[in-house]
Amino acid sequence: MVTLGLIGFGTIAREIVSAFPVDSVCWVALMREGTRRDLPANVSTVTQLDALIGPRPRAVVEAASQEAVAAYVPALLDAGIPTIIASIGAFADPILAARLTDASRNGGARLVLPSGALGGLDYLRAIAALPEARVRYTSRKPPAAWEVELATLGLSAEHDAVSLFEGTPAQAAKLYPKNLNAAFAVALAAGIDKVTVRVVADPKAAGNTHEIEVESTAGTASFRLVNAPSASNPKTSMLTALSLVAALGELLDREGLS
Template identity: 75%
Template sequence: MTTLGLIGYGAIARDIVAAFPAHAADWVVLLREGASPVLPPNVRAVTRLDLLIQARPEAVVEAAGQEAVAAYVPALLEAGIPTVIASVGALADTALHTRLTAAGRIGGTRFVLPAGALGGLDYLRAIAALPDARVRYTSRKPPAAWKAELAALGLSAGQEAVTLFEGTPQEAARTYPKNLNGAFAVALAVGADKVTVRAIADPKAAGNTHEIEAESAAGTASFRLANTPSPSNPKTSALTALSLVAALSDLLDMGGR
């Protein structure tokens, strides 16, 4: 049985565990002190990072938010444990990105950034070297995904779409860390200086919709993904967990290299 690790045990982590046969994986999940979620028999909890490291998991998936990336992932990498990072927006902090890279070098391993709820990132990587490349990323979700954000702005869900944000990927990652990780996945693929981000609460949105429009000397392209929201967390697409499972499976197939 393979030992695997998780940071956090919310909707995404539960879906990841459910994707693996119970007899195939023994999970160790790092929880904050006082958390007490219901865990399946093949999942045990620890509340200290050193105990997660002592379990020597083949790989760890971070699924607890941007702060967890900074708090835990560098030590995991230095210990030689490859880690899949769900909260890609954390890498908007360039110092943290550098720290993670250095930690992976020390531990002889690496961190993996999955596509998450997106597609088309291979195209964006291909045009990244073109100086005229420009990309607009639009996150269009139903108001239920933006309930707290709308309330903070004194708005309520009506019949018309509301633009909540327009700016850089770095600003998006800081302002909406739970909703706009996809924006920074785009930025990492093509370069943050080439990307403009919009976030829209739209009562007519067909699920969590991601729109990518690219223009460069190589041509134009547009990608539109209408993802089903996670049943237990409307901020997140169900596809996110599937992408993390695929990234983790690839990592295990490669022996963590």
């Protein structure tokens, strides 16, 4: 059996585990002390980073938070363990981004940033070299996904769409660390200085919708993806876990481990 690691064991991690045959993978999940979960038979838990590194997992998937990226991923990469990051918004911190890049180089371990809930990133990487290129990313979700935020602001999106935020990718990553990783994936592909982020609660949204509008000397483009929300967490698209599973499978194939 192949040993693989997880940081966190919430909705996304559970969906990742369920995508692999029970008898082919032994999972080790790093969790906070005192956290209780009903775990599948092939998942064991540890509460210390050394206990995750010790079994030498072939790869680790971070599926917890930007804070978890900062706390654990540099050491995993330094130890030579390939790591896939779900919380791409962590790269909004340039110091942490440099630490991760250096650790990947020093440990000779791949650092994988999956596309998450998005498509069209190849196009964005292509126009990133054009200095005048401009990209607008809009996250449009049903009000249920932003229930707490709407209540905090004293707003209602029962009948009409409400704009909750418009600003830079770094501001978005700080304000919505668990919900706008897709926005920073766009920023990393196109260039942080080229991207504006908007967050909209929309009662007419059919699902978690990502809208990307691009203008440059190479032309114009627009991408619109409507993703079904996760059954367990309406703020997260079902596609997020599928993207991580695909990235993990590709990594194992490349390393000759599947």
